[in-house]
Amino acid sequence: MNNQARISKVKIATCSLAGCFGCHTSLLDIDERLFDLLGMVEFDRSPFTDIKHCGPCDIGIVEGGVSNAENARVLREFRDNCKVLVAIGPCAITGNVPALRNNIDLWDCFQEVYLYDPGTEGNQIPNDPELPLPFDKVYPIYEVVKVDYFLNGCPPSPDAIWNFLTDLIEGRKPEIDYKLLRYD
């Protein structure tokens, strides 16, 4: 019986790209309902599990926009492996705060940070292949892959996330109560 239940658990993967982990924190804020959630789902790749690559999943939840090549690779991996992909929070949906850099030329930005900023030593622009290479701009994730659902709020409230996830897990079309759709 126990085994049976485990096999039918819904598999979820989550990640934070150019975001602040606030949406993940809000997910943890569902408090004791976490136990109910863990009864229904199993986490694949996620900051909660520290699994590094995403396997076949039912739901992929993406926080944050696409700021660098690594973000794009992770996002593609999610899209390739997840049946349903959810953009959570405005950074994933529009680019939001990280996209404030979109009005600044990348070269100006690098010079300011690595060459001119007081306290920098050696004055060199980092070029190690280990470092993710930034895009000219921060992009919302729907411009890079097909996104199935958008859950707004900065971050979405724990109740909004809970309602959204339980709808999805139980096979309903997610509908968020108007009062739960807000930005504070």
Added chain:
Amino acid sequence: MPPENFSNIEQQVASLCEAHDCEPHRLLQILIQVQEIYRFIPPEAITSIARHLNLPRVSVEGAAGFYSFLSLEPAGNYRVLFSDNVTDQMVGNQELMRQFCSKLWLEPGKVSEDRLVSAAFTSCTGMCDHGPAALVNGQPLTNLTSDRIDLIADLILGKSPVSNWPSALFEVNDNIRKTGMLLDKPFVSGNAIGAVLARGPDATLAEIKLSRLRGRGGAGYATAEKWTGCRNAPGSMRYIVCNADEGEPGTFKDRVLLNSYADLVFEGMTVGARLLGCAKGLLYLRGEYLFLLEKLEGILKRRREDGLLGHNIFGETGFDFDIEIHVGAGAYICGEESALIESLEGKRGRPRNRPPYPATHGYLDQPTVVNNVETFACAAIIAFRGGKWFGKIGTWQSSGSKILSISGDCARPGIYEYPFGTSVQEILDDCGVDEAYAVQVGGPSGVLISWKELDRRISFEDLPTAGAFTIFKRGRDILQAVRNYADFFAHESCGFCTPCRVGTQLQKKIVDKIANGHGTASDLEELKHLGHLMKTMSHCGLGHTAPNPVLDMLEKFPGAYEQKLRNLSFEPAFDLDAALETARRITGRDDPAAHLP
């Protein structure tokens, strides 16, 4: 701008404000004059205007920032705005802009370092029969050619005042090709007013009802009903407003009506005033038609001298009515009647919640009738010749005639007047079109019809139109035209409601994506979904109609976009690897991790 011109800013603004009685409703007119003097609105002027009009500074700045002809940054002694309607694009406005910019070492949208000149694109300037067109410091430049661009650039480099430029550059013709009941015979001023005074207001309103006249601005509301509503509404003052903010791309018939039939229009307003008991009329002239202002003011002056305006009109004791002209400053949204009223009150042109409608709560919250230029011309004719005569022409639901502004791929662009019910094919035959592929009837907010629908008829029951009629021949890229329209709506959305502000931007992005060869089937679905959202959720007509050209293309012109689609379920909106190029250059990296296939 040399600094010495700023020393007397306070003095100049003070005298400007006083000339307008420090009336907050005159704010837009004051700002337009400040822009004329300094070629932009200096921050000191905003502070000073706010003090004189007793308005919060932010309201003044908000209004100044709203209108695209007003500039909060120096825009050069010569500000050149190239008209970017689809008809201008057909005749090469992009190439002329490039030539102009390279000749003057300019970057589009930016002012030159010596602050001499700037160049940018603007929405349709109502010169579709004179394209490519542009505006220099508000004056229309027409029939531009490569030679003319060279000449203009030389005049600017020689710092020649615009008033000294050769008049051929500014030539605007009426191009009236076909006349009907409105444009046929020269109208004798006073005839309609005389008829109203002889017949009486009630009987004249009955004549208008009998004529079944409907508004010519596009929506087609019954004029008699609108006027009766205003007449019966409680209020201390009543206003009559003529909407000459002809912003719909492809429309220029009001330009011609005001240039050559202004008496007919003013007479129609005066007829309305008598029927409704108005003492004041306002004509909202779009900023692009500033060149008509002097002429129109002269006609108003003459009508006052002839006893057709002012006190005791036509010798009738107590019949007092006068007309004031307000100038707009480049905002399509102000063609929406409640946004127009906001703009008349000196505010940003933001549409109001309706109801209440202007007929009960309009200008200064008083009962107000807002009608199109052509509607007033019709009202004057009906007052003179009677409703029965008018109603005999056209169809039962659409009586009378419609003036069309025809442009695009045809031998004879210009003004054509047709009885309602005329088929598109007949019109195409008249203006010289061999093989029409598509016609945009009523401008981008109207209907895009294909070559299969040429038997459709101009009328409120089939193809309603405010007057635009843009023809595309076979071989024209409909996707490019729709892209132009999507740009237009994204630029002109007033930003007040989210479905329109965001929807028009997303629509533009997706159309661009398809045009750039990155579109997929899911993008088409997204366009339909967006269109539905905008149509149902937007605050005003702009948002309701903004998806029209896109949805019409999806339905009627699959050939325009299908071959551009990728055979995938999804494709990114941009080239990911190319978006890494800047960082590769900065860091000097070329390792595998620095690329995205």
